[in-house]
Amino acid sequence: xxxxxxxxxxxxxxxxxxxxxxxxxxxxxxxxxxxxxxxxxxxxxxxxxxxxxxxxxxxxxxxxxxxxxxxxxxxxxxxxxxxxxxxxxxxxxxxxxxxxxxxxxxxxxxxxxxxxxxxxxxxxxxxxxxxxxxxxxxxxxxxxxxxxxxxxxxxxxxxxxxxxxxxxxxxxxxxxxxxxxxxxxxxxxxxxxxxxxxxxxxxxxxxxxxxxxxxxxxxxxxxxxxxxxxxxxxxxxxxxxxxxxxxxxxxxxxxxxxxxxxxxxxxxxxxxxxxxxxxxxxxxxxxxxxxxxxxxxxxxxxxxxxxxxxxxxxxxxxxxxxxxxxxxxxxxxxxxxxxxxxxxxxxxxxxxxxxxxxxxxxxxxxxxxxxxxxxxxxxxxxxxxxxxxxxxxxxxxxxxxxxxxxxxxxxxxxxxxxxxxxxxxxxxxxxxxxxxxxxxxxxxxxxxxxxxxxxxxxxxxxxxxxxxxxxxxxxxxxxxxxxxxxxxxxxxxxxxxxxxxxxxxxxxxxxxxxxxxxxxxxxxxxxxxxxxxxxx
Amino acid sequence: xxxxxxxxxxxxxxxxxxxxxxxxxxxxxxxxxxxxxxxxxxxxxxxxxxxxxxxxxxxxxxxxxxxxxxxxxxxxxxxxxxxxxxxxxxxxxxxxxxxxxxxxxxxxxxxxxxxxxxxxxxxxxxxxxxxxxxxxxxxxxxxxxxxxxxxxxxxxxxxxxxxxxxxxxxxxxxxxxxxxxxxxxxxxxxxxxxxxxxxxxxxxxxxxxxxxxxxxxxxxxxxxxxxxxxxxxxxxxxxxxxxxxxxxxxxxxxxxxxxxxxxxxxxxxxxxxxxxxxxxxxxxxxxxxxxxxxxxxxxxxxxxxxxxxxxxxx
Numbered sequence: 001x002x003x004x005x006x007x008x009x010x011x012x013x014x015x016x017x018x019x020x021x022x023x024x025x026x027x028x029x030x031x032x033x034x035x036x037x038x039x040x041x042x043x044x045x046x047x048x049x050x051x052x053x054x055x056x057x058x059x060x061x062x063x064x065x066x067x068x069x070x071x072x073x074x075x076x077x078x079x080x081x082x083x084x085x086x087x088x089x090x091x092x093x094x095x096x097x098x099x100x101x102x103x104x105x106x107x108x109x110x111x112x113x114x115x116x117x118x119x120x121x122x123x124x125x126x127x128x129x130x131x132x133x134x135x136x137x138x139x140x141x142x143x144x145x146x147x148x149x150x151x152x153x154x155x156x157x158x159x160x161x162x163x164x165x166x167x168x169x170x171x172x173x174x175x176x177x178x179x180x181x182x183x184x185x186x187x188x189x190x191x192x193x194x195x196x197x198x199x200x201x202x203x204x205x206x207x208x209x210x211x212x213x214x215x216x217x218x219x220x221x222x223x224x225x226x227x228x229x230x231x232x233x234x235x236x237x238x239x240x241x242x243x244x245x246x247x248x249x250x251x252x253x254x255x256x257x258x259x260x261x262x263x264x265x266x267x268x269x270x271x272x273x274x275x276x277x278x279x280x281x282x283x284x285x286x287x288x289x290x291x292x293x294x295x296x297x298x299x300x301x302x303x304x305x306x307x308x309x310x311x312x313x314x315x316x317x318x319x320x321x322x323x324x325x326x327x328x329x330x331x332x333x334x335x336x337x338x339x340x341x342x343x344x345x346x347x348x349x350x351x352x353x354x355x356x357x358x359x360x361x362x363x364x365x366x367x368x369x370x371x372x373x374x375x376x377x378x379x380x381x382x383x384x385x386x387x388x389x390x391x392x393x394x395x396x397x398x399x400x401x402x403x404x405x406x407x408x409x410x411x412x413x414x415x416x417x418x419x420x421x422x423x424x425x426x427x428x429x430x431x432x433x434x435x436x437x438x439x440x441x442x443x444x445x446x447x448x449x450x451x452x453x454x455x456x457x458x459x460x461x462x463x464x465x466x467x468x469x470x471x472x473x474x475x476x477x478x479x480x481x482x483x484x485x486x487x488x489x490x491x492x493x494x495x496x497x498x499x500x501x502x503x504x505x506x507x508x509x510x511x512x513x514x515x516x517x518x519x520x521x522x523x524x525x526x527x528x529x530x531x532x533x534x535x536x
Numbered sequence: 537x538x539x540x541x542x543x544x545x546x547x548x549x550x551x552x553x554x555x556x557x558x559x560x561x562x563x564x565x566x567x568x569x570x571x572x573x574x575x576x577x578x579x580x581x582x583x584x585x586x587x588x589x590x591x592x593x594x595x596x597x598x599x600x601x602x603x604x605x606x607x608x609x610x611x612x613x614x615x616x617x618x619x620x621x622x623x624x625x626x627x628x629x630x631x632x633x634x635x636x637x638x639x640x641x642x643x644x645x646x647x648x649x650x651x652x653x654x655x656x657x658x659x660x661x662x663x664x665x666x667x668x669x670x671x672x673x674x675x676x677x678x679x680x681x682x683x684x685x686x687x688x689x690x691x692x693x694x695x696x697x698x699x700x701x702x703x704x705x706x707x708x709x710x711x712x713x714x715x716x717x718x719x720x721x722x723x724x725x726x727x728x729x730x731x732x733x734x735x736x737x738x739x740x741x742x743x744x745x746x747x748x749x750x751x752x753x754x755x756x757x758x759x760x761x762x763x764x765x766x767x768x769x770x771x772x773x774x775x776x777x778x779x780x781x782x783x784x785x786x787x788x789x790x791x792x793x794x795x796x797x798x799x800x801x802x803x804x805x806x807x808x809x810x811x812x813x814x815x816x817x818x819x820x821x822x823x824x825x826x827x828x829x830x831x832x833x834x835x836x837x838x839x840x841x842x843x844x845x846x847x848x849x850x
Contacts, residue, residue: 070722142719148696149679149721236697239814242680243695276583278593282604307682308693309700312630316623323615327608333572334607340579342595347584355580362572366565369615373622375557378629379689382682382717446558448686450717453725457713501591533596 014415014512029114030515034121035100036413041128042092043482049083050478052076057437057471060464063456073454074140075155081143086164087128089398090256093263094209095124095174097405098202100413102178104506105196107187107524109516112180116173123170130163142452144253147234147245151226158227161220168217175209178202187505189524193287196504196528197280200287201266204294208255208262212298216252219245246308250301258297260394261361262290264401265332268354271404272336274502275351276343279529282335289328296325306377315374322372329365333358348500349423353404356431360396364389367442382452385445391438403430403481410485411499415512416492418484426481433474437467504528547687547733548707553625554689560621564614629690632703636669640756640840643674643681643694646723648714651837653844655753656746660729662714664706665739671703673805677836682717685731693718699805706733760845763838767830775849782827783820789847794821808843 015032025033055076059067068076099117103110111117137156141149150157182203186195222233223245232238234245273280280286302310302318336358345351367389370376380386410418444463449456456464498507505528509517546552585591639662640651650662664670674683676694683702684691692702706712716727734742754762764770772781783793792800793807796819801807810817812834815827834842 070725074719074722074724140721146680146719149719152679153721236695242697276593277585277591279596279598281598283598285604307691309695309698315626319623320619323619326615327612330568330611331604331608334604337572337576337579338597338600338603340576340583341597343579343583343593344585344589344591345580345583347580355576358576359573362569366569369561369565369618370558373557373561373618374626375554375622375624375629376561377622378626378691379554379684379686381691382684448684448713448715450682450684450715450725452719455725457728529598531596532592534590534592534594 012510012514014510015515016415016512018515027118029110029118031099031103031110031114031117032413032513032515032517034117035096035098037121038091038099038124039096041125042088042096045083045087045128046092047478047482049080049088050475052080052083054471054475056080057468059454060456061468063458063461063464065455068454070454071140074142074452075138077452078139078142079135082131082139082160082164084394085143085256086167087131089260089394091124091167091171092402093267093398093405094178094202094205094259095120095171097267097402097409098178098205098263099174101409101506102181102199102202103185104412104509104513104517105199105504106182106185106190107505107518107522108181108185109518109521111177112184113177117177120170120173120177123166123173127163127166127168127170130166131160132163134160134163144249145220145223145245146249147223147226147242148236150223151234158224161223165217165220168213168220171209172213175206175213178206179210182206187522187524193284194524194527195287197269197283197286197290198263198266201262201269201290204290205259205262208259208294208297212252212255212259215248216256219248219252222248243305243308243310246305247301250304251298254301254304255294255297257390257393258293260398261401262293264357264398264405265290267401267405267408268336268357269332270502270504271350271354271408272339273529273531274408274500275346275348275354276340277346277501277531278339278341278343278533279527279531280335281338281341282331283527283529285331286335289331292328293325296321296328300325303372303377306374307381319372319374319377323369326365326368326372333362333365348407349418349420349427350404350408350500352424352427353400353407356427357397357400357404360392360400360434363439364392364394364396367392379448380445382450383445384441384449384451387451388438388441388445391441395434395438403427406485408500409506410488411495412506412511412513414489414492415495416488416490417495417499418488418492422480422484422487426477426484429473429477429480431477433470433472433477436470437474438470440466440470503530545687546689547685547710547712548689548704550625550628550704551687551689553628557622557625561618564618568611568614629702632671632701633669633705636671636703637664638671638673638844639664640844641672641674641683641694642677642837643683643716643727644677645679645721646716646727648681648683648716648727648729651756651840652743652746653756654743654747654750655755655759656750657753661732662729663732663734663739663742664704665736666706666709666733667736668739669703669705671701673840674700674702675836675840679720680718681720681727682715684715684717685712686715687712691717697809699809706731709733709735756841756844757848758845759838760841760843763834763842764845767834769842772827782823785846785849787850789843789849795819796821805843808846809839812839812842 059073134156139155139160225231226233232240234240234242299321302314303322306315440463449460495511497510546555642649647660651657674694676696681694683694688704690702692700710733712731714729714731774780774784777784777786788803791803793803794800813831819825
């Protein structure tokens, strides 16, 4: 499929070894190094956010403040949410894996604007520092910052949202960079319908980021103005409206859930054909459904507000459009499964995570209709049912997709193979821990347990114990997975250029790739899923 | 009083209807789950690569219009059905039956205050009779709160500066939980109240006794009448249908009002509240734009009382 590709000897310098020293990283213009810097920062905060999550679960082992006060608990669950959403789930796949792999997958030497890319990672780092500064008065509003509470609390809301504002700017610039890169820097012959599906999903994600992120930026500016100058945008006593904040917030934050899930869907669309040795089924349907999800994701934000005091007409409108998102999501799942039909399926760790993604994301997806339907949302809203639902989509979906991607691309990024046995042990613990922790919460929510409660009636305790024990199994799995990541940097077997037998361009260059990616830009004559077929 | 099951037992007809929607969605989604995941697991087992076999797929099919048509069509119909069923039952949740008794609820950090039509107030405990439709008019004195009755499958946020509502008709006597589901600060999880459902005869007896004990408190509508007289509202508004400087209040409540800008609005609780606090926001067609604001003059509970008084002017 590729003409003019020359394999480099692995002894030649790669992007990791060509230059050395801290400043060679801080001032690098190489998209791969920038991706790795994002990855290290973001995975660190994944572990930090995870510790807060474990503390939340630990407190809920008993019904009555056995470990911490209400106030401390409120800070813990808020920090868990804020860190996981803004410092981990939103940026991880686009900023880290996207930066590293978009140019490689489309046959480019770098992104369109390498200096802007470096500026983006600096902005992100600055945002992270500001967010850390806000821990002096830990925030206690929940990650949703609903007014009037967020306008009144003594916590450092202004500083925190200022930090997120900076990260938002970084997100917008990165998205812009990706859009231009995908339009302008595709290798000769790589038409839109020869793009790897990961690129399609990153394209859809970038469009959402460019359109929606400015809205949350403005919302946070208004909240800061309200706190600093007492302007009553959201304060009914001054003629403002608290629901206005919710509309603004969810106008961003609902599309943002597609920013979280679409890139993971892109990874799955790459992994399933590689490990089935078979062309992807329904390429155009998967590609266009990403765009459809990106579009219809803007029409459904009100389903977060069915019991908030919106007009009845708005409730009906938003419920109706919410269901329109279900169909393109379903199409992707059907296509992935159809891809495996009569394939030659290899159960390496990336594939196992990809299958886990499909399994648990489908549970997350299928519990959506309970919350999208008006009658059942009324009792389930703001209960553990919602907590379970979004952990199935975010943890069961995005995070499993991320883990699939990390195991899939680790040899390319580091030049080393992971230890399969350790990886599979970690997977088993993560899978079991995840289900024990979160499946239970659907039932807990149906029984009426509200979310964000530090204390609870004793009749819910048995289920809380189950979830807390599950969180320990999950944590053990994640620790083992990270141990494997770190250990194999040095001890892993040397990775060949293409250990999985994949057809996409990143596997046609050495592992790790040289700084300029390609000795010669390849000419593309086919799509990246042309696996051969044998007759039975 | 026996404690009714508050977790699984539906405590009203509407609650059972909601449970039926839940079961309906559960059946549909379980079907899709088993169909997709069953196929997935079957494919993994059936088409797993085995050592010694050629590592090549035995199919290269990449599209199938009939199959793709089915998996776009069938889920579309399924979600349309779920939307529609959810919508129809929700209409019952949102439609307050005629003749519902009204109880005002003010949520504040971190308690619920209830006010009965006779003007009595109670904290974190409210009593209603079996079989009687009761509407809770909600507002908040500070931040957002979520008024949630798990056994009745109903929930509504209480929002400062505006009114929202829920209603219920309890099937059985008992004591039921009221929780707060909208995060409201330190005491969020301790913001719990009780709904006590009593047999009608015992309820009426209890209500009379309580009214008698608390006779110094004016019924809410009477308090509203006193507020109206004190603030001089009746200089411009009549209560008997006469047109003065402003529109009459007779039959005003829940009527359609034509505005100067050509729009019509329903004169509900939120409309009246806004007229009192921010009269310049809307002007009724045919009337001068002269009403002064009463912001800072009238208290929140007095607005509620005025609305209660206007409701009686039929």
